[in-house]
Amino acid sequence: MMDYLYDGTFEGLLTCLYYNFAKIKATGIYRTDTYQTSLVNPHVAITTKEQLADKMYEKIRKHLGTYTLTDLYYCFLSEKDGFENILLSFIDLCFRNGPVYAGYHTHKEVIPFDDIVGKVKREVQRYVGYVRFKAVGDVLYSEINPEFFILPMLASHFADRYFNEKIIIHDAGRSLALISKDGKHFIMPYTETDLPGSEKEDHITNLWKEYFQHIAIEGRINLKLQRNFVPLKYRKDLVEFSKPK
Amino acid sequence: MDDNLMNKLAILAEGAKYDVSCSSSGVERLNNGKGIGNARGWGICHTWSADGRCVSLLKLLMTNSCVYDCSYCVNRLSNDVPRASMSPEEIAMLTMEFYRRNYIEGLFLSSAIEKTPDDTMEKMYRTLDLLRNVHQYNGYIHIKAIPGASSDLIRNCGYLADRMSVNIELPSRESLKLLAPQKSFEKIMPPIENIRNNILLYKDERKSFKKTPKFVPGGQSTQVIIGATPDTDRSILSVSEKLYSDYGLKRVYYSAYMPVNEGPNLPSLFSAPPLLREHRLYQADWLLRFYDFSVKELFAGNSSSIDSNLDPKLNWALNNLHLFPVEINKAPLEMLIRVPGIGHISASRIIRERRVNFLDFERLKKTGCVFLKAKYFVTCKGKYDGESLDSEFIRRKLLNKMDYQQISFLG
Structure with a gap:
């Protein structure tokens, strides 16, 4: 019985899960940088091993299916305090009792997991619509402030939609950006914020705001x-709700 | 780029806002590598306006000056409203600029009839052609087919658009004659038939030729005004049912009539829009499309309107109490979704849960169904939790509980 510490990457988490199933049961999984030493349980820092992570990944895919695997990743993206333990008890339940338990929504180990996954999925879905670009030269730049780390889930959609454009989606709270060009995309650290606007840009924004004002039916305001x-x-991420300068 | 465009946009958006249709779903198409845009099967909403309706598509009229004088319409000939028109180039430019910034999911193009239907349809075709073939725009397009335009023009638009629609507006001949004397079913139905036939033709050809160009892949829809005429819920839903079964429509939209004009045959300017009735009609419409109900089932005996106090499914259940209670742990999906308070999502969850364990009331509550309603109609492991399976009793219980909800819905 011991606490596993990982480095905050998905591969690290998978490595911990591997040790949990193959070696010693974990009492909990925590990030190394935020771990508070427990008086009861000993802890061990796990070094991320890609090979073991891959093995675990394949195991999950084979036994629980791609759908559950994606849900695990969504749960990881939530970056919520203590999500690792919710994930651990969920996956433990599924491996012990079989993949049907992933659909056992009212089980006490499944409810909190479904809850987190649902929240992240909802935010991804929202931001697919909420991202607002601003043209800076020939680059499209957007600043977003999501609660969860949703950039990886936005990547393929925006890379495909803006295939021939250069786009930057900047997660300001995390100082990371999704960069996409020619259908290829990657995520990298990014901090620049004050990008110059232009007259044309202001004009288009104003047109959009004007349209947004007029599309509501007065008699149905709600x-x-x-x-x-x-x-x-x-x-604050949506230009149509920002106050006129 | 001037104030002129801003004014025109405001006027034409004002004119288009009464068109309800704003879905961008039903077409899955990836970027073709040449231009911008894709379409997602589930549809994407980008923002919500102050009336709580989603803004998915850029809704625009090509022009709002009209030769028709339909009493219910803001843009009718005899109204003194500012008029404007946009050229195909301007609309294409706006669409591209907005789409590029992810403001919108696509274009919804409609129009009043400035000169003739053919002339209007041709301009709309030119806009689509510009977008698709010059700007290489690959996003979603919804376009209105203008009744009276030549069938060739409509067909050509269909190859460029994702969804087409023709608004029926009023569900009976008499109402049309009363409020829109220049329109008639004989003019409105041919384009709907034309689009249906071409969709069927496409599906048939597709079996033999893989590269048949797609024709209106998102299907067609229509819109009906509620509350401007004495048409009953039953007659409105019967029209919808026929449109779904015979014409293969994807959606019928219901629009509570906003009193915008004065007229002898219209409700007064101060009457409130029948929002609750619209809501009940949508509920009934969902029952028709996804829950396998028929209009005949929804209206017991000779009744012709939906009881606005209770939702249509609950109404149906109270009139068919001999089918209940349903055993949650055994009932098939078709019966589960007919239980008031259980929808498709909770029904499929119940089924997934049943594979693992029996459901009791505690667990049924956690599946996300509306237990308040469902408890009167189900048993769990043979137990019944609803006190009494009596129509009057259940009605009284539920109405008392729902009192405050009803008020907040209208406010």
């Missing part, structure tokens, strides 16, 4: 309904 769909926390 701000509460609007807030359900566009929660206030996302509005």
